[in-house]
Amino acid sequence: MNDFFLKCILCGEEIAAKPDATVCGRCGGNTEVKFDLPAPPPRPDLRQGPPGLERFLDLLPLRSAASLPPLPVGPTPLIPRPDLAREYGVSRLEFKDDGRLPSASFKDRASAVALARAIEIEAEEICTASTGNAAAALACLAAASGRRPYIFVPRSAPEGKIAQLVTFGARIFLVDGNYDSACDLSLAATRKFGWYNRNTGFNPYTREGKKTAAFEILLQRNWRVPDVVVVPVGDGNIISGIHKGFSEAKSLGWTDRVPRLIAAQSEKSDAVSRAVRGDGTIHPVHATTIADSISVDRPRDGEAAVRAVRESNGSACTVSDEAILAAQRELASRTGIFAEPAASCAFAVFRRAVRDGTIRPDEEVVVLVTGNGLKDIAAVTRNLGRLPVVEPDISSLEKILSTKPFGE
Numbered sequence: 001m002n003d004f005f006l007k008c009i010l011c012g013e014e015i016a017a018k019p020d021a022t023v024c025g026r027c028g029g030n031t032e033v034k035f036d037l038p039a040p041p042p043r044p045d046l047r048q049g050p051p052g053l054e055r056f057l058d059l060l061p062l063r064s065a066a067s068l069p070p071l072p073v074g075p076t077p078l079i080p081r082p083d084l085a086r087e088y089g090v091s092r093l094e095f096k097d098d099g100r101l102p103s104a105s106f107k108d109r110a111s112a113v114a115l116a117r118a119i120e121i122e123a124e125e126i127c128t129a130s131t132g133n134a135a136a137a138l139a140c141l142a143a144a145s146g147r148r149p150y151i152f153v154p155r156s157a158p159e160g161k162i163a164q165l166v167t168f169g170a171r172i173f174l175v176d177g178n179y180d181s182a183c184d185l186s187l188a189a190t191r192k193f194g195w196y197n198r199n200t201g202f203n204p205y206t207r208e209g210k211k212t213a214a215f216e217i218l219l220q221r222n223w224r225v226p227d228v229v230v231v232p233v234g235d236g237n238i239i240s241g242i243h244k245g246f247s248e249a250k251s252l253g254w255t256d257r258v259p260r261l262i263a264a265q266s267e268k269s270d271a272v273s274r275a276v277r278g279d280g281t282i283h284p285v286h287a288t289t290i291a292d293s294i295s296v297d298r299p300r301d302g303e304a305a306v307r308a309v310r311e312s313n314g315s316a317c318t319v320s321d322e323a324i325l326a327a328q329r330e331l332a333s334r335t336g337i338f339a340e341p342a343a344s345c346a347f348a349v350f351r352r353a354v355r356d357g358t359i360r361p362d363e364e365v366v367v368l369v370t371g372n373g374l375k376d377i378a379a380v381t382r383n384l385g386r387l388p389v390v391e392p393d394i395s396s397l398e399k400i401l402s403t404k405p406f407g408e
């Protein structure tokens, strides 16, 4: 096992990685894992080695692969679309489809590592607050490891995500409030009952799981660093994890640079984008976007997200909810990837960033698809009323076809 410690993202305080160490005792800032590596580990190999996150064990804060859940978490496909790249006028366009992970979202990476850490420190009870996906990921992987976490989600969470939680056997509290109040309640429960808390931002081990997506992208691109990675942002922990992965790969000598990271947000949940455009300070907003996974008033890892954008020389970009839904339809109908609205936000921002010149024609771009569309179908099924209904006979079908119901 590698030695590691925690370091405060805000004040730089170094903290021993004791079982109960989470946020900074000095300033309350979030912390990140730092490694004392005796020598840089060799580049992992996609064709050899164990599946899932085990492949990256040298760079995970875990004693052993045995504590990881017995479900493979990745690798997920990196899908090149030269035709769309040409159409949009970029040198290369690839979709990293993390909707194919065990619980159908990127959050499996984070929950796997946070859960393994909980198992290693022999935590008895585990809890998390979530907009839905982090909880579904924890419930799924905990079920595989024979455990039942306590879950706090807003009562308005999409039915698909709640259905996952119920079926995985989690102990669920539907919080009569938004995601922010679910977070606060779960932290109060942690203080009161001593539960291990997996919350985004609060728990530094989630970022460690998330960074593995960056490693995978590099492996799948044969160590050629993309120019730009577009990442949907709510709390800001995914983008900070992606940045940590690319930065570690560079500092280990595996690569020579990091990509520019573009933080993708809805105009109706744009706290991180405002901070990037302003002086870097996070001010809460009143989030109302239909993209529930990125609907966040007070980003729980906002400072780390701003740092990821700035240090990578990246930017932040917002789009309307209508543009998110249009991007969801285009992505699904052109590529076969059905992304939930939050995940589609990254593609919507890609389209905008190409138009406004933020992404240049000579650039190679990866769009991160963070969650499967089946998790939240309400946004899509609103339009089902327009579908043609046909009597089950061929003449009715002929009659409807003659009206060109699909517009061809």
Ligand SMILES: Cc1ncc(COP(=O)(O)O)c(C=O)c1O
Residues within 6 Å of the ligand: 105, 106, 107, 131, 133, 134, 200, 232, 233, 234, 235, 236, 237, 238, 239, 293, 294, 340, 342, 343, 370, 371
């Ligand atoms: C599908 C999806 N995309 C993007 C995000 C945003 O991640 P973060 O909150 O770490 O910024 C989430 C978080 O829940 C998510 O579930």
Ligand SMILES: [Zn+2]
Residues within 6 Å of the ligand: 008, 009, 010, 011, 012, 013, 024, 025, 026, 027, 028, 029
């Ligand atoms: Zn601090």
